Amino acid sequence: MATVTLLETIGLSKNFEGLQAVDDVELVIPAGEIRAVIGPNGAGKTTLVSLVSGRLKPTQGSIRFKGEDITGLRAWDRVGRGIVYTFQVTSIYANLSCYENVALAVQRRMMGGLRDRLVLAEERVTKGIELALSRVGLADEMHRQAGELPYGHQRLLEVSMGLALEPELLILDEPTQGLALEEISGFCDLIRAISKRATVLLIEHNMSVVLELAELITVMDKGMVIAEGTPSEIERDPVVQRAYLGTDAAA
Amino acid sequence: MSLGPHLFLALLEGTVTALVLALTALGLSLVFGVMRIVNIAHGEFFMLGAVLAWWFGSLVGGSALVGFLVALIAGPLVVGAIAVASDWLILRRIDYDPESTIVATIGLLYIIQQIVLTFYGGDAKSVEAPIYFRVSFPWFGYSGYKLIVAGMSALLLIGTWIVISRTQMGLYMRATQQDEEMAQAYGVPVRRVYALVFGFGAALAAAAGVLVVPMQQAHYLMGLDPLLLSFIVVIIGGLGNLRGTLVAAFVIGITDGVISVFFSPTLAKILATLLVALVLVIRPGGLFGDEEA
């Protein structure tokens, strides 16, 4: 099981008008793993996961998911295949209820043919919503307007929308940013629970979260992968310390 | 007439159209560039200019030249003032929200149009050209006034250029266009810049209206055509791109002149409209604009 490769990028590069944001990245993520990608600001982490999720088109290279080339697939089709991205800046439907927010994710996988697009048994949708919200502990907030939730709960709602899509690869872009300390430990438990069913690709600044959760850490700098290894290896790696930990280790 | 002189006439007509169009479209483009709003009432400012030209002409009486000169100065000022007032009374209060602004300026369009209908009437009225002479070419005579219109438009365009590139106000405008928040942080009075730009854009349209009215009659519904043509120009030139606007005005004006001389003017408009709509679909930023807009 551990040897099945879920995601693989081959020579993946992205150039923004001369700026090489992602440079020849070769990333291999086995199914079931929690992988963290770290690096200083501007290292190209968000660009990398944007390429994987399909929000951006690569300048060069290809992406394989479960053995298939998905480089040409649009973002929404990748969601259908099981690649789910949760935004760095909380991106929920602030004017809609939590119910409706999650409903959009739940009904996505139920809408197969034309008939399902026109009529869906609402009980099935509701069941999915209750499940997704309770997994993040927001079941009681179901009918509140999403924009009224405190910030930490909005992040949880975002994750719950991601879970409702039943991802095989869940990409979390700085999920703990802006959370209070006591919220963070709860979040770590949540991610560990998620990883029992899905592979998690985590971009994170908070080193204690990374060291606690990740099985393998990929370190990026200036668009390139400069190191990869277990948390203890990365902690000791001199290259990493120079590029990253040395300046930013306090976190 | 053979093909050569025909083509020459078409180019001549096209150049006059292009210069007037450039003036009108520049106003729209400035407003879009600096304020990021689409002013649907822009054509009505053009119409107001034309109607005011008639009004000043009949008010002054006597020499058509005096009436024309008064109108050329007072018309844009009055229209500019109306625009500034609308900015303060309406646009500022809705915080220049793009979609609300569109609805509000549609409202403004009707208000201006219907007020003109009430006080000016539904008939088209003509204004005597301030100067009458004909330039004779070997094949045909050409209205001297049209050439003066072209010259005056060119002067106003150059004037606008100087305002934008050489004055404090122009600097403020460019700064606001680049980055509103940054401009505000550096002490640019953004609100006042908005009001002035809106007024200035309207004044340019009004000036074009004053210039045009001896060649075509003043009518309360005459604003739609210049609005749509300006849209075409501004889109091809790139929304908010002033140099592009000028280039596009020439492309459109001369093409329109040539097609109208050889085919039906209505067909010319249909084709131009469809073509431009397609341009916008393929390159949302316009032909000369940035890729993203």
Added chain:
Amino acid sequence: MSRRISGKVLVIHLGIIALLLVAQFFLSPYHHINVARIMIFAAFALGYNVLLGYTGLLSLGHAMFFAAGVYGAGLPVFYLQFNALEAFATGVVSSFLLGVTFGLIVIRTSGVSFLIVTLMFAQAAFLTTLYFNEITLGDQGIVISQVLPPLEVGGAVLEFSDPDVKYNAALLLFGITFLVCIAIVYSPIGRVFVAIRENEARTRMLGYNTYKYKLVSLVISATISGAAGAMYALLFSYIGSTFASIEYSIFPLLWTLVGGMGTLIGPVLGTGLMFYLVDIASGLTESHLIVVGIVLVVLVLYFPKGLMGTIREKWLPWLP
């Protein structure tokens, strides 16, 4: 906020249709004919609102869809002696096809670009009706009452000059449109429309091809607008290029905004209100369209959510 249509929602909306059904026996001839017109325009506004209110796309070109219905129904009657049913069908199909073609071209533009492109295509359509003057009789238009044969339905002969036929045909169109719109709003597709309105980028990352959904919304909106146009041509027996003019693009926007976009009852209420407001104003002054201008400005300044939008926000949050 669950998506099952609740009893009270159904009662209110069916109640409106029932009210209109009963009202015809009490209305004076003048209001009788007005309400018939209002119901057709309300259907137009409902169609417009699918795109603006529920999907968040502001169009300034819906006159072309309305006119596609008008001409699509009217011309075959005039030239090919179609009966009313056939003509209505061709009208609806015309607007559907126009919607698909236009949609495929413009659906990738958004915001201000979308609005300008709709305005310009509609203007091209308007000019086209003038350009083919020999067929459309351009400005003058065509009166089709002499050529439109009465319709026989199950032994009954329906004369379109009969006010009762006009009223009930208009009511039929309105009722069906109203129910279709309710169904859309409560359907999974309707939910995606709203999601696009609220946050298109997020919706894409939830796995929805938003372009496809916007296209569907546009086509639904265009087809309903065209159905209203076709019905208008048949009942009021006039086809002319006025229906393609910019006025008929702005009216549905106005009606929808007055009533409250993104509400179902709003466009209906807005249409009725504005119809009578303009009607009263035209009795007072030649410049009656100033009412349109003032209402638009007042709306954006003080009631950006419109009548029903405000009512829903304050008192009836469960309204669709």
